[in-house]
Amino acid sequence: MSSDISVHLRQLVAKRANYCCEYCLLPQSVALHKHEPDHIVSRQHGGIT
Numbered sequence: 322m323s324s325d326i327s328v329h330l331r332q333l334v335a336k337r338a339n340y341c342c343e344y345c346l347l348p349q350s351v352a353l354h355k356h357e358p359d360h361i362v363s364r365q366h367g368g369i370t
Contacts, residue, residue, distance in 0.1 A: 325370050326358055326370050330358070330361075334361075335358075338356075340356075
């Protein structure tokens with residue numbers, strides 16, 4: 322888990338995705354590992370994470 326991503330941002334991403342993987346739609350509640358946020362604008366593209 323990257324510490325560069327704030328808890329607040331993680332929560333916003335999870336809520337937006339309805340607590341599911343945005344690729345396969347697997348709910349977090351049945352996943353073996355905690356979902357990680359993706360699709361955040363990277364630093365190399367001017368983002369903050």
